[in-house]
Amino acid sequence: QKEVEQNSGPLSVPEGAIASLNCTYSDRGSQSFFWYRQYSGKSPELIMFIYSNGDKEDGRFTAQLNKASQYVSLLIRDSQPSDSATYLCAVNGFTGGGNKLTFGTGTQLKVEL
Amino acid sequence: DTEVTQTPKHLVMGMTNKKSLKCEQHMGHRAMYWYKQKAKKPPELMFVYSYEKLSINESVPSRFSPECPNSSLLNLHLHALQPEDSALYLCASSQAAAGPGGDEQYFGPGTRLTVT
Numbered sequence: 305q306k307e308v309e310q311n312s313g314p315l316s317v318p319e320g321a322i323a324s325l326n327c328t329y330s331d332r333g334s335q336s337f338f339w340y341r342q343y344s345g346k347s348p349e350l351i352m353f354i355y356s357n358g359d360k361e362d363g364r365f366t367a368q369l370n371k372a373s374q375y376v377s378l379l380i381r382d383s384q385p386s387d388s389a390t391y392l393c394a395v396n397g398f399t400g401g402g403n404k405l406t407f408g409t410g411t412q413l414k415v416e417l
Numbered sequence: 418d419t420e421v422t423q424t425p426k427h428l429v430m431g432m433t434n435k436k437s438l439k440c441e442q443h444m445g446h447r448a449m450y451w452y453k454q455k456a457k458k459p460p461e462l463m464f465v466y467s468y469e470k471l472s473i474n475e476s477v478p479s480r481f482s483p484e485c486p487n488s489s490l491l492n493l494h495l496h497a498l499q500p501e502d503s504a505l506y507l508c509a510s511s512q513a514a515a516g517p518g519g520d521e522q523y524f525g526p527g528t529r530l531t532v533t
Contacts, residue, residue: 335516335517336517336518336520336521338521338522340524346526346527347505347507347524347525347526347527348460348507348524349524350521350522350523350524353521355517355518392459392460396517396520398515398516398520399473401465401467401472401473402448402465402467402472402473402513402515403448403465403511403513403514403515403520403522404462404465404473405460405462405522407459407460408459409458409459410459
């Protein structure tokens with residue numbers, strides 16, 4: 305059973321701070337990693353994807369991948385109240401039938417004024 | 418443009434009704450997906466279509482019947498549902514990549530389904 309694990313939170317950070325969200329996965333053969341943001345009652349929104357070891361930056365977001373440790377993280381710099389949401393880590397397992405995303409249970413982030 | 422549209426936004430149906438959910442994308446993606454999401458849980462994959470052919474069925478009960486009329490459209494036909502089927506139903510699409518790069522999935526806004 306392929307697993308993706310995240311702390312459920314809530315993770316509380318003050319406005320302007322760096323929020324650090326972490327995710328581990330069990331399938332060592334995984335090659336594609338995604339972070340989705342989901343506001344309450346809304347659908348998941350893709351905010352970052354990463355395929356290679358190292359860091360990938362996009363605006364205030366940085367995704368970090370360490371395949372040896374089977375670890376993915378998301379850093380949010382200068383956190384804003386609008387960043388308060390659930391962040392879902394997802395890992396793609398390629399099968400003969402197509403792409404299958406395995407999601408973690410999500411980390412709830414609260415950015416406090 | 419990474420837009421996936423879904424209709425209706427909300428649906429209330431009785432256990433004897435037949436209804437359909439619709440999904441559309443115009444990104445040229447050749448893989449489309451149906452997910453079910455219950456409150457405070459991650460999305461659960463139901464079906465995958467790749468090049469308009471059903472490629473993955475995650476042992477979904479037959480009261481859910483998917484259909485892919487063309488590369489832009491995806492339907493989910495519902496019949497004789499149970500109250501526990503009440504959930505947010507999400508459609509997603511991606512390129513039909515079989516490796517990293519192009520396999521990122523974009524979700525529609527979802528249909529909130531209530532079965533009474």
